[in-house]
Amino acid sequence: MTLLLPEIDEALMLAAKRRARSQPSSGRWLRRRGRGRTPSRPLIVLITLLGVSGSLGGLALAGTFNTGTISPQAWLGGQRVTPEAAPTPDQTASLAILQRPAAGSDALPAYYVQVLTNTPAGGSEGVNVTLARRAYGFPDGEAAWVMPANDGLVCLVAANAQALQEISEPASQPPTHVPGADDVTTCQADTTISTGWPLSYGHSAGGPPGENFTAGVVPNGVSQITIGVSGGPPTTFPVYDNVWMGYIPGAPDSETFTGPNGPVTNTWAAGTNPADEQLPTACKKLAQEHHGGLC
Amino acid sequence: MELLPDFSRASDAELLRRTASEPAAFREVYRRHERIVVAFLARRTGDAELAADLTAETFATALLHADRFRGELGDGALGWLLGIARHAWLHGLERNRSERSACRRLGIELSISDASLERVEAFIDAEHPDNPLLALLAALPPEQRDAVRAHVLEERPYRELADELKVGPATLRQRVSRGLAHLRDAINEEPI
Numbered sequence: 001m002t003l004l005l006p007e008i009d010e011a012l013m014l015a016a017k018r019r020a021r022s023q024p025s026s027g028r029w030l031r032r033r034g035r036g037r038t039p040s041r042p043l044i045v046l047i048t049l050l051g052v053s054g055s056l057g058g059l060a061l062a063g064t065f066n067t068g069t070i071s072p073q074a075w076l077g078g079q080r081v082t083p084e085a086a087p088t089p090d091q092t093a094s095l096a097i098l099q100r101p102a103a104g105s106d107a108l109p110a111y112y113v114q115v116l117t118n119t120p121a122g123g124s125e126g127v128n129v130t131l132a133r134r135a136y137g138f139p140d141g142e143a144a145w146v147m148p149a150n151d152g153l154v155c156l157v158a159a160n161a162q163a164l165q166e167i168s169e170p171a172s173q174p175p176t177h178v179p180g181a182d183d184v185t186t187c188q189a190d191t192t193i194s195t196g197w198p199l200s201y202g203h204s205a206g207g208p209p210g211e212n213f214t215a216g217v218v219p220n221g222v223s224q225i226t227i228g229v230s231g232g233p234p235t236t237f238p239v240y241d242n243v244w245m246g247y248i249p250g251a252p253d254s255e256t257f258t259g260p261n262g263p264v265t266n267t268w269a270a271g272t273n274p275a276d277e278q279l280p281t282a283c284k285k286l287a288q289e290h291h292g293g294l295c
Numbered sequence: 296m297e298l299l300p301d302f303s304r305a306s307d308a309e310l311l312r313r314t315a316s317e318p319a320a321f322r323e324v325y326r327r328h329e330r331i332v333v334a335f336l337a338r339r340t341g342d343a344e345l346a347a348d349l350t351a352e353t354f355a356t357a358l359l360h361a362d363r364f365r366g367e368l369g370d371g372a373l374g375w376l377l378g379i380a381r382h383a384w385l386h387g388l389e390r391n392r393s394e395r396s397a398c399r400r401l402g403i404e405l406s407i408s409d410a411s412l413e414r415v416e417a418f419i420d421a422e423h424p425d426n427p428l429l430a431l432l433a434a435l436p437p438e439q440r441d442a443v444r445a446h447v448l449e450e451r452p453y454r455e456l457a458d459e460l461k462v463g464p465a466t467l468r469q470r471v472s473r474g475l476a477h478l479r480d481a482i483n484e485e486p487i
Contacts, residue, residue, distance in 0.1 A: 004333050004414045007407050008351045009325055015401035016318030016358055151453045151464035189465035 083117075083128035087148040091190050094219040094260075095154070097133045097146050097241045108132040108145050111167035112157045112185065116147075126150030127187065132157075137240035144243040146217060154190045158215035158245040159183035182213035184245070194219045194259055196266040199227070199252050214252060215245035221260050228254035228267070307364070307372035314361040321361065325354055328373050331478075332380050337418035339384050346415050347407045353380040355397035431478055439474030446471050 003009050087098040108116075108129045116127040132147040141161030149155050159167070162181035188198055197216045218225055218239055228234040229250035237244040254267040302310055302323040313320040332353055337346040356379050357364075357372070364375055398405070432440055441460075445451050446467070457464045 003326065004329055005347055005350060005407065005411045007405055007411060008329075008347070008354060009322060011351065011403045011405055012325055012354055012358060012401075013318055013322055015355070015403055016314065016321050018402070019315070019318075019358075151457070151468070189468065191463070191465045 082150075083126045084131070084148045084150050084153075085128070087131065088152055088190065090152070091148055091154055094190070094193050095146060095217065095242050096220050097135060097243070098131075098148065100133055102131075102133070106132055106134045106145070108147070108157065109164070109167050112145070112159075116155065116157070116185065127153075127155050133241075135241035135243040138245070142245055144215065144241075144245060146242060148190075149187050152190045153187045154193065154217060155185070155187040156215060156217050156243065157183065157185050158243060160213065160245075184213060184215045186215075188217075193217055194261060194264075196255055196257075196264050199255060211247040211249050212251065213245070214248050215243065216255075217242055218244065218257055219259050222257045225255060225257040227252050228256070311357075311361040311364045311372060314358065321358055324357070324372060328376050329354075331373060332376055333415055334418040335377055335380055336384060337415050341419055343412040343415040343419060344407065346419070347412060348405070349380065349383045351403060351405050352383045352397050355401050355403055356383065359397050359400065435474050435477055439470050439477065442467055442470035443474035443478070 087095075092099050113129045116129055127149040128147060132145040135144040135146065138144070141164065142159065143164055144156060144158040147155050160180070160182050162178045163183040166178040166181040192198055197218065199214055199216055214227065216225070220242065222239050222242075224236050224238050225244050226234050226236045227248050229248050230253045232249040234254075234256075235246065235248050237246045254265065256263070256265045258264070302320055305313075305320070305323065307324060307327070310320040310324050314324070329350070333346060333350050336349045336353070337343065340346045340349065353376060357376055364372055432443065435443065442456070445456050446453065453464045453467055457467045460467065462470075
C-alpha cells in the first residue's frame with residue numbers, strides 16, 4: 001500500500017532512530033520526562049466500543065498532565081459534555097451498587113476523576129464521577145468504583161492496592177510509580193452487563209510475569225465469574241458489589257457466569273477485542289445475514 | 296541490505312512498546328493508520344498542507360509518548376491517534392505551524408511533495424471521484440454507512456442521532472464501531 005505522505009514516514013524513522021541511538025537502553029528515555037516523575041502508568045482507558053470519534057482508548061494522557069491548566073472537555077471542539085444526571089433505570093435495575101445511597105467513602109480518587117473528566121477518552125463520554133459508588137469486600141486492598149455516563153454507558157475503575165497507593169499523592173501530576181500497580185478504567189454499554197460485560201484487561205506493568213490485570217461488571221445475583229485464557233487454566237473470581245477483578249495468566253478468551261437469566265458464556269478468539277466480539281450469538285447471526293445489522 | 300523485522304502480525308500495543316528500541320516498529324504503526332489520520336485531519340482542516348502538517352505532528356506526538364499507550368489487546372491505537380490528532384487540530388487553530396512542538400522536539404522538518412498533497416486533497420473533497428474513503432464508505436451496509444457519516448464525519452452526537460434514527464445509543468455505537476472496523480479493514484486491503 002502506497003503511503004499518502006511518505007515524507008512523514010521517512011522523517012519519523014530518522015527521528016525514531018536518533019532517539020533509539022541516543023538512549024542507553026530501551027524505554028528509559030521515555031520515562032525521564034514529566035518533571036522527573038514517572039508518567040507511564042499501567043492505566044487502561046477503554047471508552048466506547050470502537051469509537052473513532054477521537055474518544056477511544058488509552059487516550060492521550062499524553063499532554064494532559066503536563067499542560068498545567070487543564071481545559072475540561074476542550075477535546076470536543078470546545079463543546080463541554082454534560083455529565084449524565086443519574087443512573088438509568090436499566091442500570092439501577094441490574095446493578096445494586098448503583099441503587100445505594102451515596103456515602104463519603106464512595107468518592108472517586110482525584111486521579112481517576114482527572115482521567116474520566118479531563119482526558120479525551122473520558123471527557124467525551126459524560127462520565128458523572130459524583131455518582132460513583134465504591135465496591136467493597138475485595139480482600140487484598142483492591143478497590144473499584146462504578147458510575148454512569150452518557151448514552152447508557154456504565155464506567156468502571158478497578159485498581160489493586162499498589163495502584164491505589166500510587167495515586168494517593170495529592171497532585172495533578174502523574175504519581176510516582178509503585179511496583180505492581182495495575183488498574184483498569186473502562187466504560188461499556190449497560191446493555192452488555194446481563195449478557196456479559198466485555199472484558200477490560202491490560203498487560204501488567206508490575207504484576208506477575210505473563211499475567212494480565214483484568215476486571216469487569218456483572219449483574220445482580222452473580223457471585224463469581226470464570227475467565228478462560230488461551231493456553232492456560234481458567235481463573236474464577238469472586239464478585240463484590242457487582243465487580244470482579246484480578247490477574248489472569250494470559251489473554252482472555254472466554255467468560256462464564258450464572259446471571260439472573262441463567263448461565264452466560266461468551267467466547268472469543270484470544271487476542272481479539274471482546275468488546276467487539278462479544279455480541280450475543282443471535283446478534284452475530286443477524287449481523288452476518290444482514291451484513292452488519294446490529295442488535 | 297538491511298533486513299527489517301516483520302511487524303505485520305504485531306498488535307499496535309506491542310509495536311508502540313517496542314518503538315523505543317526498534318524504530319521500525321513505529322513505521323508499522325504509521326503505515327497502518329496514516330490514511331485514516333490524514334483523512335480525519337483533511338476533512339477538518341480543508342487544507343491539504345495543514346492536514347499533512349498536523350499528521351506529522353500527530354505521529355510525532357505519538358512517537359514521543361509511545362510508552363503511554365495502554366491499549367486493550369486487540370484494540371488498536373487508532374482511537375488514541377485520533378485523539379492526538381484532534382488535539383493537534385484544535386491547537387493548530389490557534390498556533391502557528393512553526394510552533395509544532397512534537398515535530399520540533401524530534402527535529403522533524405518536512406517538505407511535503409506536490410504529489411503527496413494531491414493525494415491528501417482527495418480526502419478533503421468529499422465529492423472527488425478519487426476519494427478512496429468515499430468509495431469505501433459507500434460500500435458499507437447502509438446502517439453503518441449512515442451512522443459513520445453522521446457521527447464521525449458530521450460529528451453529530453450519539454444521543455441526537457439515536458433520537459433521529461429511533462434506535463438506542465448502544466445500537467448506534469455498535470453501528471459506528473462496526474462501520475469503522477470495516478473501513479479499517481478495507482483501507483488496509485486497498486491497493487492504492
